[in-house]
Amino acid sequence: MKAVAIVLGVLLLAGLIFGGKLVGIRNELVTQRESINGAWAQVDVALQRRADLIPNLVETVKGFAKQEREVMESVTSARAALLGARTPQEKIDANTRLDGALGRLLLVVENYPNLKSNENFLRLQDELAGTENRIAVERRKYNETVQRYNTTIELFPNNIAASLFGFARNDAYFKTEPAARTVPKVAF
DSSP: OHHHHHHHHHHHHHHHHHHHHHHHHHHHHHHHHHHHHHHHHHHHHHHHHHHHHHHHHHHHHHHHOTTOHHHHHHHHHHHHHHHHOOSHHHHHHHHHHHHHHHHHHHHHHHTOHHHHTOHHHHHHHHHHHHHHHHHHHHHHHHHHHHHHHHHHHHSTTHHHHHHHHTOOOOOOOOOOOGGGGSOOOOOO
């Protein structure tokens, strides 16, 4: 009788320890998931700031480069796609499209020396450069947060708790496009 009570006590204690560990893991996963949401919110704010600057930049360039209509339309269309995107993955894809359109816009600027010396354009270009830096920092933080979360849910015994409580891997990372990896050629 005493042996049965001891065995039951040990089993009860082991069950409590295991249950406490599961609850602790769940709480950590919730914390990390919310960190992802917070990091994404910071990326979203930076992307919105850039989207807000673009119409002013486009209008300034339009005044100088009326024949570059296709580039202006691609920037405007990419901005609209970014503003219309709802999920992080949609925004990441739209942001990639906007990056390419802005790159083409900056190439157009090189063909107009008067534009490059225009005070409004220079101010907008500086604001956009600062915003691009903020976006890069926030993207990095977001990717690190997603990576930390994904690593946590893959580790044992966290993977057991993650599957029990419905936590899934998050693959919405910012990635470099293959075309962005090529070094631009500079000719003098």
